[in-house]
Amino acid sequence: MSDRRAFLQSLSSVPVIGSLLPASLKAAPARRDYFKELGVGTFINAAGTYTTLTASLMLPEVVQAIDYASKNFVRLNELHDAVGKRIAELVGVEAAMVSSGAAAALTCGTAACMAGTNQEFIRRLPDTTGMKTEVIVQKTHRYGYDHAVRNCGIKFIEVETAEEFERAVNPNTVMALFFNSNANVGKIGTEQFIELCRKHKIPSMNDAAADITPFTAFEKLVKVGFDLLIFSGGKGLRGPQSAGLLLGRKDLIEAARLNSSPYSDSIGRGLKVNKEELLGMMVAVETHMKKDHQAQWREWEKRAKQVMDSVAGIKGVNTEIKVPEIANHVPHVHVTWEPSALKITPREVVKQLREGTPSIEITPGSTDKLIIAVWMLQPGEVEIVAKRVREILKKAS
Numbered sequence: 133m134s135d136r137r138a139f140l141q142s143l144s145s146v147p148v149i150g151s152l153l154p155a156s157l158k159a160a161p162a163r164r165d166y167f168k169e170l171g172v173g174t175f176i177n178a179a180g181t182y183t184t185l186t187a188s189l190m191l192p193e194v195v196q197a198i199d200y201a202s203k204n205f206v207r208l209n210e211l212h213d214a215v216g217k218r219i220a221e222l223v224g225v226e227a228a229m230v231s232s233g234a235a236a237a238l239t240c241g242t243a244a245c246m247a248g249t250n251q252e253f254i255r256r257l258p259d260t261t262g263m264k265t266e267v268i269v270q271k272t273h274r275y276g277y278d279h280a281v282r283n284c285g286i287k288f289i290e291v292e293t294a295e296e297f298e299r300a301v302n303p304n305t306v307m308a309l310f311f312n313s314n315a316n317v318g319k320i321g322t323e324q325f326i327e328l329c330r331k332h333k334i335p336s337m338n339d340a341a342a343d344i345t346p347f348t349a350f351e352k353l354v355k356v357g358f359d360l361l362i363f364s365g366g367k368g369l370r371g372p373q374s375a376g377l378l379l380g381r382k383d384l385i386e387a388a389r390l391n392s393s394p395y396s397d398s399i400g401r402g403l404k405v406n407k408e409e410l411l412g413m414m415v416a417v418e419t420h421m422k423k424d425h426q427a428q429w430r431e432w433e434k435r436a437k438q439v440m441d442s443v444a445g446i447k448g449v450n451t452e453i454k455v456p457e458i459a460n461h462v463p464h465v466h467v468t469w470e471p472s473a474l475k476i477t478p479r480e481v482v483k484q485l486r487e488g489t490p491s492i493e494i495t496p497g498s499t500d501k502l503i504i505a506v507w508m509l510q511p512g513e514v515e516i517v518a519k520r521v522r523e524i525l526k527k528a529s
Contacts, residue, residue: 176490229388233373243388265286301332450468
C-alpha cells in the first residue's frame with residue numbers, strides 16, 4: 133500500500149502527459165455550430181448578393197487579413213490613411229476611403245459636399261444653417277437608399293431632362309446624385325450628367341454599390357469621371373459586408389473623413405469602420421484586381437448550363453441565360469413554363485426550395501419565372517440546386 137501511495141504522489145510532480153504530446157497529436161477543440169445553437173437556418177445562395185440574405189461570403193484572403201488585424205493594435209487614423217492610399221493607387225483615383233457600407237458612403241459623401249472641412253458645419257449637421265442644401269436627382273433615380281443622402285438634411289430637386297437640370301441649378305445647389313443601376317433609365321445619360329455637373333461646377337456622386345462585376349467596374353466607372361463613386365464591400369468584391377468604398381476627388385474624400393468616425397462630433401460618428409474591416413476591404417480590392425475574371429465567367433456559364441440541362445427534358449419548360457445590363461452583371465438562369473404544362477407556380481417552387489433540406493434561396497421578386505443566380509454558389513452546390521429544381525418541376529409535370 134505504501135508503495136502504491138508513493139507512486140501516486142510521485143505523479144503530482146510529473147507534467148500532464150497531454151502537454152508532452154506534439155500539437156499534431158492533440159485532439160482539436162470541438163467546433164461550435166453557432167447558427168444551430170441559435171436556431172438560425174443556413175441556406176444555399178442561388179439568389180445573389182442581397183443584403184437581407186447576407187450578400188456574399190468573404191474571400192479566404194479577406195478572412196486572413198481580418199484575423200491578422202484582430203491580434204494587433206494600431207492608430208486608427210493612420211491605418212485609414214494608409215489603406216485609403218493603397219486602394220486609390222490600385223483603382224486609379226485621387227483618393228479613397230473605406231466606409232461602413234455603401235449607404236454610409238452616401239451619407240459621408242453628401243456631408244463632405246455640404247460641410248467640407250468647416251469644423252462648425254461638421255459639428256452642426258444635420259442643422260444646415262448657412263449651407264447649400266439642394267441635391268439634383270433624376271426622378272427615375274430616386275430609390276430606397278437615398279435616405280442616406282437625406283440624413284444630412286438636404287432637399288432633393290427632381291428633374292427629368294437636361295433642360296430641367298440646368299434650370300434647377302442655383303446658388304443653393306450642393307451636389308447631384310446618380311444611381312448607376314438606373315443609368316439607362318431616364319433622359320439624362322451618364323456622360324451628359326457629368327457634363328452638366330462640370331459645366332455648373334457641381335460635385336457629382338454615383339451610387340454603384342452593386343455594380344462590381346467580373347469585368348472590372350472600377351476601371352470603367354473611374355474613367356467616366358464622377359467626383360465621388362460608391363461601391364459596396366460585401367457584394368461582388370466579397371469583402372466585409374459591413375464595409376464599402378467612397379472613391380474620388382482628394383478634397384472631397386478628405387472632407388468625408390472629417391465628417392465620419394472616429395471624429396466624435398460628426399454626423400458620421402456612428403458609421404464606424406474598425407481595423408479588421410479596413411484591412412479586409414484593402415485585400416478584397418487587391419484580390420479583385422488580380423483575379424482572372426475571364427476564367428471566373430466561364431465557370432459561372434458552366435454552372436448555369438448545369439441548371440439548364442437538369443430541366444431540359446421536362447416538357448413545357450424553357451430556359452435561357454440572361455445577364456443584367458448593369459447591376460449584378462453576371463449570368464442568371466431564367467426558367468419559365470406554360471401554366472398548362474406544370475401544375476405549380478413559380479412562387480410555390482420558391483417555397484419548396486426554401487423549405488427543403490438544405491434550404492435554397494433563389495433570386496426574389498419574380499412571380500412569372502424562376503431566376504437562379506449561380507455566382508454565389510459554393511463548390512458542389514450547383515449540383516444540389518439543379519437536382520432540386522428538376523425534382524420539383526418533374527413532380528409537377
